[in-house]
Amino acid sequence: MKTDEYLNALTDQIRYKKARSAVSDEIRSHIEDQTEAFIHDGIDEGNAEKMAVKEMGDPIEAGIALDRIHRPQMAWGMIGLVALLSITGLILQYLAQLEFSKIQMSGSQTSADGIGSMFQGDIQKSIFIVILGLAMMVLVCYADYSRIGFWAKEIMVLLFLGILLLKQFFGVTINGSQSWGYLGPIPINITMLLFLFIPLYGAALYSYRGKGYRGMLCGLIWMLPPVWIALRIPSIMTAMLLFITFMVVMTTAVLKGWFQAARKRTVAVMWTGVLLLPVCLYFLVIARGAGYQVQRMQIYLNYLARLFGNTNAGSENGQNYMLEAVHQMVIQSQLVGGGQISEGAASVMQQSNYYMLTYALSFYGILAAAALFGAVIYVFCRFLKISLRQKNQLGMIMGMACSTLLLLQVILYFLNNLGIMFTDTNCPFLSYAGTGTVVTYILIGILLSICRYQNILPVSPPSKEFGIRGKVRA
Template identity: 80%
Template sequence: MNTDDYLNALTDQIRYKKARSTVAEEIRIHIEDQTETFLHEGMDEENAEKMAVQEMGDPIETGIALDRIHRPRMAWGMIGLVALLSITGLILQYLVQLDFSKAQMSGIQTAADRISYLFPVDIQKSIFIVILGLAMMVFVCYADYSRIGLWAKEIMIFLFLGILIWKQLAGNTINGALNWVNFGPVSLNISMLLFLFVPLYGAALYSYRGKGYRGMIYGLMWMFPPVWIALLIRSILTVMLLFITFMVVLTIAVLRGWFQAARKRTVGIMWFIVLMLPICMYFLVNARAAVYQVERIQMYFNYLSRLFGGANTDSGNGPYYLLEAVHQMVMKSQLVGGGQMSEGAASVMQQSNYYMLAYTLSFYGILAAAVLFSAIIFVFCRFLRISLRQKNQLGMIMGTACSTLFILQLILYFINNLGIMPTETNIPFLSYAGTGAVITYILIGILLSICRYQNILPVSPPSKALGIRGKVRV
């Protein structure tokens, strides 16, 4: 039996077709190495190849053994934890609604009123959003993420033009914000839609491996489409999240040697420029901003000075009254158990998507909040660790991009829920604000897809010229 016959018999035992080319290539390398050894020992080429093939063992048994390894494996532990945290988030949303509605209990007379009280419309919407999000997560998980990565740049262009045109034709302003578009009876948040660019950017950056500083410049240019849309809708927070995530991804690519650049020096220059941007923005705002904008910034710094100086921050008015109410909730929290729905807490809970951690701190104690937030942090740190360890470089960069975005959101959410900075960030499992929740589950689906295919796809996935499926028959 020669090498080709052996490989065909072996790969016929592997049920997952996309793994066959990877396995065949690995086995071929082993056979060629052993053949080379026998040739050095004085064998002729034909016998050396036959002996090398024989040493690989029975192709049927070997193929069956490899089939157990090289097939998709669902990360059931991570899926279970995601489902558990989703249910926990729904329960907290429900409890918030009940606590917020207790003041209206005396006015409930009819059975219909009681049903409306016990099952608020907002909770019904949240349940629907979670079910839809989980369904999208499973769909994306079963899809091969390398198919997305293969057409990342084309998808980015389509999204960029689609959002711009959609915004022009069906744009909507809600509460003074310009970042909404209508989709039938539903309004979608553009800021949340822009997060779909994050894994796509990682895949686009992957396509420039080995192209030196020119590849880095192209990578910087692909940051522009989503960041520009975020600037158009005047969402500075979205600009910051996208830009920092993209810079982290680009940094990892440089450190992995994708661009044959001086790694430490290049990364140092990149982040020096990034750190200088806030300073430049500060002076620009002071020089060009309107008087009320400068006064608002000054009021925030005054608030911080009172907060960290130990002074009472409960002014009851001003642009940062919500932060002051959050801070008071946190300061009055206990280790276990909590307090009552005060007037300040009621104001905070009207925007419960942004302040579920503060609610948990105030009503269930520091210990409950620490367990909940630690579990969410664990999920995405685990995803980041899995991503960074991927042999497949496309999966590594796409997974790292998604994980980085989530971790940045967690940091901003934590700061917001301590009453330090008004970030008003949505995070997974605690925020069910429609578009953001569904986008979150889609990105988690990509992370689960990377976990699912980590033992299958090769280090370098095939290009468009070769297609997704490699040919095994020789």
């Protein structure tokens, strides 16, 4: 049997068509190596090829065995964890809003029926958002992430233009910030949409492999559009979160040797600039920031000073009330069970999306909150580990980008819930705030897609010179 005949018979057994090319190339390479070995032993080329093919075994049996390996495989364990945490988050939202309703009814003239109606509406909204998010997650999971990566630059341009149009024509300015847009009755959080750039950026950066410092410069340029929009909103926290995530992705690419640059020196220069950035932003806000931005910064710095022992630096006229209330709930919490409920608990519970860990600490104890936080951290550390182990470099960089962003969000949420730093950041599984929840589940869908196709796609997917199926474009 000739090599081509053998490969045709073998690959016919593989049901997933995208895997056939990679498997065929791998088996052909083995046959050619063995053929060369037989020729070296003095066997003529024709017989050497037949003997090499024969040593590969029955093509039908080999193809069936390879079919079991080279096909999409769902990461059911991770899906189960995501589902469990989603349900846990919904239950906590229900309990938190129930507590808030009790507090309102005990100290308000509002009727119990009115409060109960609002409470029921909030719960129904949260359930709908989670179902929508899970549906988007499944849809993205079943899509081949390499197709998303293949058109990453084009999608980034369209996303940039779409967000600009949303901001320009449908944006609403609230307290000096234009972070919301309304398409009819549907509110859309523009800052949350910006996080969709993260996996696309990783894929765009992949396309510049082997192009040296010019490739790195192009990678830096692709950072600018989403960061610029975040600064125009303005949302400095979102801009910083985007920029740091982009820099982590760029650092990974440099350390992987994508740009043939001096790795250690390049990374040192990059992160020296990153570490100096907060100092530069501080002076920028002082020099050119709006009055309310300068005031907020001063209030926060005073709060931090008082938090760490400077009793002379108090919060001005209670303007830092929310952080104070959160901090009081944290320090009054117990190891197990509910602690003393502070006076500011109602204000915190009213914004439960941003303070679910604070609620867990105050009402169920430190151990319960630690278990919840640990489970969320574990999921994304696990996704990060899986991503970094990918043979496919596109999957590696996209998965690492998504995992890094989600981990940073969890860390910022943790700081917010300890009363250390107000971040206005959503946390996966604990915050169900419309746009942010849907975007989070889309990113998780990309991570699940990477897990699903990790045994199928080759180490390097097709570049722009090749079509999706690997054929040279005319």
